[in-house]
Amino acid sequence: MAALLPTASGTPAAATEIPVEPPAGMRRRRWIPYALLAPGLLWLAVFFVYPVFQLVMASLWDPSGSVETGYTFTWQFSNYADAWEMFHVQFLRSLWYALITTVVCVLLGYPLAYAIAIKGGRWKNLMLVGVIAPFFTSYLVRTYSWKAILSDSGPVVDFLKWAHLLGPDGRLLATEFAVIAGLVYNFLPFMVLPLYASLDKLDTRLLEAARDLYHGPVRSFFRVTLPLSMPGVIAGTLLTFIPAAGDYVNAQLLGGPNTQMIGSVIQSRFLVVNDYPIASALSVMLMVTILVLVTVYVSTAGTEEVV
Amino acid sequence: MHGFWRWIAEKWVLLLGFVLLAYLFVPIAVVMLLSFNQPASRNTTYVLDFATFDFTWNNWTDMCGAAGICDSLMRSIYVGLSATLIATILGTLISFALVRYRFIGRGSTNTLIFLPMATPEIVMGTSLLTLFIGLQIPMGFLTILIAHVMFCISFVVVTVKARLAGLDPRLQEAAMDLYATPWQAFRLVILPLVLPGIVAAALLAFSLSFDDFIITNFVTGTSDYTTFPMFIWGSNLRGIPPQVNAIATAMFLISFAFVIAGQLRTRRRSARRAATS
Structure with a gap:
């Protein structure tokens, strides 16, 4: 080790021998990384991993208990059947809304990310600030603002009525359109940011080469730009789909009884009805479904990328 | 034309x-x-x-x-600052361990960091609620703080890690070649270079905590510790000022x-x- 340390008369030859790896002092103390990890990982273990385990347990409680009398753990798998029986409509609707939201977010987010990353030039930083600008106000206020925009006497409804696209007593609030519009708006930045990150890394010379090879912007886009930005598309779709599937703010503020999502059901089962076993079962179902969908999606999208 | x-x-x-x-x-x-x-x-x-x-x-x-609007705002700022401080420290330590050291369990640590970001907020909220009910912990400031730190840590790790990974590892060696102790090399060379990443992570953590509604809604319970988003949600029935x-x-x-x-x-x-x- 002493040979690696430069001395006062250190020759240039000695300097080039220094390997690129952690300095001697850092390698000797193997406990250091564990000491750095311990507090944070302990926090996650106690307040993330263990609660999820507790949630799974709660989903198997005997539903005849209550908060006052306490619950007993009885491996009550029928909770899942009951939960599905009662709420499969809202459950499937949530996945469907989340899917539409994700697709619309890709369609809107891709041009925006492309414009910023490839064509942005000196506007790049300002445009990025514009993408995160919605985060500068409160999520709930933003959603309420959509409620105002889409309200029955608001400008959008007025215009649609004037254009005869909406009947005289037609409305937008309490429809699927309003809920999905709210979801799209609130999660669009989560789609744009990872897309921007992967498009920004693109070597623009590749695009020029693609133009030379494939003649025409459309083909070169689909054969070069899009495949190279797939990591961003995957990250963006996950960051949009996952929160959208569990959201209940948009459904609650912009929707009606016919647009209820599973989040609203879980929320009211937990906080209003206090029906913990069924609510926990719904929560676990949502978690497992998303986990399975995400795993399948990432593995298929990943292999396509390789091929 | x-x-x-x-x-x-x-x-x-x-x-x-x-x-x-x-x-x-x-x-x-x-x-x-x-x-x-x-x-x-x-x-x-x-x-x-x-x-x-x-x-x-x-x-x-x-x-x-x-009534209550500015109190709720102050509570949100207070929770936000506390959660940011804790999450930024814990998350920065984790990212240093992940980028600068090779150790057993690195892969599973990365998975554990990724999972909270891939879990719908409602699942985290409900699971914390069942935990607090099971342990009979009274809801309020403490349960809100615990939850906020929990979901902020991963975002801090990801942000600081990105900055740290871009640093040339030879910088530390160069400092130590100039007879800096490991601590001096860290304080005088590495920390100033990583600081923009840590600041960005802290800002992100604050904005996540300040604006969180879905998880907070579950861990506030019946307590009167109303944060700003909870104030807005709670005003829904009587109308929003x-x-x-x-x-x-x-x-x-x-x-x-x-x-x-x-x-x-x-x-x-x-x-x-x-x-x-």
Whole structure:
């Protein structure tokens, strides 16, 4: 080790021998990384991993208990059947809304990310600030603002009525359109940011080469730009789909009884009805479904990328 | 006319980008507009109707006029700062371990960091609720803080890690070649270089905590520790006081000013660097 340390008369030859790896002092103390990890990982273990385990347990409680009398753990798998029986409509609707939201977010987010990353030039930083600008106000206020925009006497409804696209007593609030519009708006930045990150890394010379090879912007886009930005598309779709599937703010503020999502059901089962076993079962179902969908999606999208 | 169409052909992607940015800005502009409206009743705070628009300064001059609104704002700031402090420290330590050391369990650590970001908030909220009920922990400031730190850690790790991974590992060696102790090398060389990443992570953590509603809704329980988003949600039935729009607008303008100032500073600094080199 002493040979690696430069001395006062250190020759240039000695300097080039220094390997690129952690300095001697850092390698000797193997406990250091564990000491750095311990507090944070302990926090996650106690307040993330263990609660999820507790949630799974709660989903198997005997539903005849209550908060006052306490619950007993009885491996009550029928909770899942009951939960599905009662709420499969809202459950499937949530996945469907989340899917539409994700697709619309890709369609809107891709041009925006492309414009910023490839064509942005000196506007790049300002445009990025514009993408995160919605985060500068409160999520709930933003959603309420959509409620105002889409309200029955608001400008959008007025215009649609004037254009005869909406009947005289037609409305937008309490429809699927309003809920999905709210979801799209609130999660669009989560789609744009990872897309921007992967498009920004693109070597623009590749695009020029693609133009030379494939003649025409459309083909070169689909054969070069899009495949190279797939990591961003995957990250963006996950960051949009996952929160959208569990959201209940948009459904609650912009929707009606016919647009209820599973989040609203879980929320009211937990906080209003206090029906913990069924609510926990719904929560676990949502978690497992998303986990399975995400795993399948990432593995298929990943292999396509390789091929 | 020919030049115009050529200009469109060249710039249409950029124009489309600006149109989409304008769309992102629409609800913010509406909130700004509504902050100058005196609604007929609290139930019409979020009705945008130019026929009944009633201009007023009251929401701005009397921001704390609605009962409990400014208390809830202070609570959100307090929770946000506390959660940011803890999460930034814990997350930064984790990212140093992940980037600078090779150790057994690195893969599973990365998975554990990734999982909270891939879990719907409602699942985290409900699972924390069952934990707190099971352990009979009273809901309030402490349970909110625990939850906020939990979901902020992963975002801090990801942000700091990105900055740290871009650092040349030889910088530390260079410092130690110049007889710096490992601690000095860290404090005088590494930390100043990573600091922008840590600051960015702290800002992200604060904004996540400050604005969180879904998880907070589960871990507030029946306590009266109402954060700002919970105040808005709780006002739903009685109607939302119009001051909310003034506060939301102020929040937007302050954050916007901060970000623009930061942008200008980095731009000026890089211009200076370009001039001197």
